[in-house]
Amino acid sequence: MPLIKKIVWLLLPIFCLVVSLPAADAAMVLKTMEENTMGANAPRDMETDMVMTIQDGKNVRVREIHAWSRNIAEKDDLRVLKFIAPADVKDVGFLVLDQDSMYIYLPEFHRTRRIASSSKKDPFMGSDFSYEDMGTSAFSKYYDPRMFKESDGEWQLELLRKPGADKPYARIVLTVSKANTMPVRMELYDESGRLGKVAEETAQQVGKYWIMASIKMTHVKKGTSTLLEMRNIKVDLGLKDEIFSERFLKKRGS
Numbered sequence: 001m002p003l004i005k006k007i008v009w010l011l012l013p014i015f016c017l018v019v020s021l022p023a024a025d026a027a028m029v030l031k032t033m034e035e036n037t038m039g040a041n042a043p044r045d046m047e048t049d050m051v052m053t054i055q056d057g058k059n060v061r062v063r064e065i066h067a068w069s070r071n072i073a074e075k076d077d078l079r080v081l082k083f084i085a086p087a088d089v090k091d092v093g094f095l096v097l098d099q100d101s102m103y104i105y106l107p108e109f110h111r112t113r114r115i116a117s118s119s120k121k122d123p124f125m126g127s128d129f130s131y132e133d134m135g136t137s138a139f140s141k142y143y144d145p146r147m148f149k150e151s152d153g154e155w156q157l158e159l160l161r162k163p164g165a166d167k168p169y170a171r172i173v174l175t176v177s178k179a180n181t182m183p184v185r186m187e188l189y190d191e192s193g194r195l196g197k198v199a200e201e202t203a204q205q206v207g208k209y210w211i212m213a214s215i216k217m218t219h220v221k222k223g224t225s226t227l228l229e230m231r232n233i234k235v236d237l238g239l240k241d242e243i244f245s246e247r248f249l250k251k252r253g254s
Contacts (some may be wrong), residue, residue, distance in 0.1 A: 024125050026145035030157045030174075032181045036210055038077050043209050043235035045070040050081070052228040063089055063125070067230075068243050069136070077136035078244040079207055081171045089125065091248035099137040107247035112246045121168050128217040128226040130198065139174070142167050153178050169196070177203075180210045194222050206233050 014072065035041045050065035064085040070078040077097040083089040091114075093105035102115040120132040141143075143159035159172040171193070175185040182203040190196045197219050204213040211233055218225040242248055 003185065011105075026147040026157050027140075029147075029176055030140055030145045030159075030182070033183060034140060034174050036181055037183070037212065038071055038138060039134065040073070041209070042071050043211070044233050045213070045237055045239040046233065047237055047239065048233045049231045051227075051229045051231065052125075052127060053229075054224070055226070056222075059089060061126070062086075068239055068240060070244060076138075079134075079136055080243055080248065081134075082249070083125070094124075094134065095244065095246065095249055096134065096136055097244065099135050100133070101248065102131055102232050103246055105246070109250075110250075112249055115164065123174075127228075128219045128222075128224055129228070130168070133199075133217065139172070141165075143172065145174075148173060154184065166226055180205075182212070204233075204237055207236045209235060211235070 010082050021154050038076050046069045050067050052063040052065060054061040054063070054161045058099065063083060066084055072078065072247040075170050076096070079094075079096040081094040082090040091107040092106075095103040095105075095112075097103075099118070102120070104115060105112045108237075115131050121130050122133075123129070126135050139159055142165040143161055145159050148156045148158040155176045157174045157176065159174055161167050161170050166186075168190070169188045170191050171189040172215070173189075174183060174201045176182065177184050180203060184203075185201065186199040187190045187195055188197045190241050197217055200218075201212055202214045203210045212230065213233075214227065214229045215227060216227045
């Protein structure tokens with residue numbers, strides 16, 4: 001065998017190892033982050049107050065919400081949101097059983113409506129979050145990660161939508177803190193490759209857990225933003241099954 005070919009064959013395993021490392025590292029970071037946010041390292045369940053502040057220029061709307069969630073291993077989390085104030089949204093309820101089963105209760109009409117797949121891109125209650133954004137599924141189910149950039153304090157992953165995945169964002173640039181392996185920023189790109197929205201996230205420690213304490217979603221084209229803040233966070237309460245049901249959505253004063 002000529003010397004140059006022999007050298008190439010000797011170096012090939014090393015070259016392949018170097019090429020494969022970024023993908024492996026990205027998958028590990030994403031998996032660890034999901035374990036912290038909705039996996040084994042997340043609370044079994046949680047109850048919290050939320051304040052949603054919607055800002056469109058000088059126009060500011062504030063909404064108060066009470067929320068419950070349950071962590072189910074290897075499955076999408078369960079989530080219930082009930083609006084408390086102001087009066088025009090009071091008693092509106094939102095239920096997520098999985099990524100394909102979302103329901104909204106409209107007290108004005110006394111009925112619960114399932115959110116169609118085609119409507120998941122629509123704004124959630126007039127905010128910059130979509131119904132899709134309010135879902136609870138793991139990124140790793142629908143996106144392939146690769147390491148994009150790395151600094152002393154953060155990993156930046158590029159998530160590319162898997163073929164056939166029913167997701168509105170073709171590409172996501174996800175920044176994860178090395179201090180707690182929690183997300184701190186997401187850039188959400190549409191089908192044409194344009195930056196559509198940016199989510200900025202902060203986490204706080206509640207007992208032994210790291211919890212998302214706030215998310216600010218900015219709509220790049222519209223120039224609007226919505227801040228969702230979690231307050232009075234309580235974890236591992238042993239929440240009852242009946243909370244995560246359409247019947248509970250219709251229950252007033254809960």
